Amino acid sequence: MTAPVRRPHRAALPALAAAIAFACSAAHAGGGPRYHFERIDVPGAAHVVVKDINDAGQVVGTYFDQDFVKHAVLWDAKGSHRLAVPDGLEVHGVAYAINNHGQIAGYADSFEDSSPGLTWNAATPDTYMKLSDDPIVVAIPNDINDDGVIVGLKGGYQTGEKFHAFVWTAQGGLVDYGTANPDDASQNAIWSGINASGQLVGGWNYTRQIYHATRGTLGTPAVVPFNNDTEVIESFADAINASGVAVGYADLGAPRGPVAARFETDGTIAEIPGASFDSDAGFASAINDAGVIxxxxxxxxTRTGLKAWVYVDGQAWDLFEQVDDTGGLALFTDAVAINASGVIVGTGEFEDGTMASFRLTPIASDAIFADGFEAP
Structure with a gap:
C-alpha cells in the first residue's frame, strides 16, 4: 500500500502565530522576493528529500548515498547528522517528523526485514528506540506531537495483515486504532497527523484504491469518517493545527482531479482557492497555527505543472516565483512543512531529475504588517 505522508503542524507561541499571517510584509509590494532560499544538502548525496521542520529550525528527512541507499537524517545549525538504525536495516531509512523538543519519528528497513518504527532524539542522533519489540509488527510513523505521541500506520507483511492506524506513547506503547469499519478485514487506515490536543487525522482505503478522510481522538482507539461525504468522495486529511483545522485534498466535484482542501472543525470541507494553479490537482501538506498552508x-x-505553493491571507503563491534565488533548481516540486515562524521546507529538482531540498525563510521588513504580503 502506498500511503501519503505528511506532515507537520506545531504548537506556536501566540506572538509568533500572529506574526506568521504576514509571511512577507507589504514592504515587498514592489515585487521583491518574499523568501530567502537555502539548499538543504548532505555532502556527496545523490538525492535529498526533507520531510519536516520544527520551530527551532531543525529539519529531518532522508538522503540517497552514491549507492542509492537511503539514510534517515537530521539537519541542525551544525550541519547534517545521519540517524542510527538497527543492524541489518541500513537499506532504507527515513525520518518523517520532528517535534519542538527534538524528538524524531521514522522508519528503516532492508530487502528482508522491516523496523517496528523508530524514534530518535536530536541531541543523540547515534541512538534510537524501537516502537515495538514484536518482530512481526511493521509500524511507519507519520507525525509526532510535542508530548512525544507518535502516529502512523502498522501492519504485518509476514502475516498479510492490512494496515491499521496506530498511536504510540512512551507509557502505553503501540496501540492499534483499527480502521473506519472494524468488521471489514480488507480495509486499511492511517493516521497522518496529531496536534497538541490529541486530535488525529488521516484516511482509510482499500489497497490501491482512493482514500477517504478520517479523524479521531487520542485515547479512543477508533477511526471515524470525517463526515458522510468523505465516505464517498476521494479525500485525505494530511495535517492538523492546534485549532483543529486540517488540510489535505478532496474531490469536490470540480471537473478535474482532487483539489487542495481545508477541513474545518464543524465537518465542512472547502477548496483552498488557487492552490491548483494551472494543473488538474492540488494537495495541501501542512498548516501552522496561524493558518498558513x-x-x-x-x-x-503527466506529472507536469509541478508547483510548490504557500497559501496566506486568501491567496496561493507559487513559491518558485517568490524567492531571492532558486539554487540552480529547475522547479520546486513540493512544500512539505511550515513552522511557527513561517519557515518552509520542501523539495525540488534539477534539470537532470536529481531531487534536492530547500528551506525558505520569510524576508521581513523592520515594520510588521498584519495583512500579509501584497500582490506586486
Whole structure:
C-alpha cells in the first residue's frame, strides 16, 4: 500500500502565530522576493528529500548515498547528522517528523526485514528506540506531537495483515486504532497527523484504491469518517493545527482531479482557492497555527505543472516565483512543512531529475504588517 505522508503542524507561541499571517510584509509590494532560499544538502548525496521542520529550525528527512541507499537524517545549525538504525536495516531509512523538543519519528528497513518504527532524539542522533519489540509488527510513523505521541500506520507483511492506524506513547506503547469499519478485514487506515490536543487525522482505503478522510481522538482507539461525504468522495486529511483545522485534498466535484482542501472543525470541507494553479490537482501538506498552508500542484496524468505553493491571507503563491534565488533548481516540486515562524521546507529538482531540498525563510521588513504580503 502506498500511503501519503505528511506532515507537520506545531504548537506556536501566540506572538509568533500572529506574526506568521504576514509571511512577507507589504514592504515587498514592489515585487521583491518574499523568501530567502537555502539548499538543504548532505555532502556527496545523490538525492535529498526533507520531510519536516520544527520551530527551532531543525529539519529531518532522508538522503540517497552514491549507492542509492537511503539514510534517515537530521539537519541542525551544525550541519547534517545521519540517524542510527538497527543492524541489518541500513537499506532504507527515513525520518518523517520532528517535534519542538527534538524528538524524531521514522522508519528503516532492508530487502528482508522491516523496523517496528523508530524514534530518535536530536541531541543523540547515534541512538534510537524501537516502537515495538514484536518482530512481526511493521509500524511507519507519520507525525509526532510535542508530548512525544507518535502516529502512523502498522501492519504485518509476514502475516498479510492490512494496515491499521496506530498511536504510540512512551507509557502505553503501540496501540492499534483499527480502521473506519472494524468488521471489514480488507480495509486499511492511517493516521497522518496529531496536534497538541490529541486530535488525529488521516484516511482509510482499500489497497490501491482512493482514500477517504478520517479523524479521531487520542485515547479512543477508533477511526471515524470525517463526515458522510468523505465516505464517498476521494479525500485525505494530511495535517492538523492546534485549532483543529486540517488540510489535505478532496474531490469536490470540480471537473478535474482532487483539489487542495481545508477541513474545518464543524465537518465542512472547502477548496483552498488557487492552490491548483494551472494543473488538474492540488494537495495541501501542512498548516501552522496561524493558518498558513503549504502544498503542491500537479497534473496527475503527466506529472507536469509541478508547483510548490504557500497559501496566506486568501491567496496561493507559487513559491518558485517568490524567492531571492532558486539554487540552480529547475522547479520546486513540493512544500512539505511550515513552522511557527513561517519557515518552509520542501523539495525540488534539477534539470537532470536529481531531487534536492530547500528551506525558505520569510524576508521581513523592520515594520510588521498584519495583512500579509501584497500582490506586486
Amino acid at each position: 503549504v502544498g503542491r500542484a500537479t497534473n496527475l496524468s
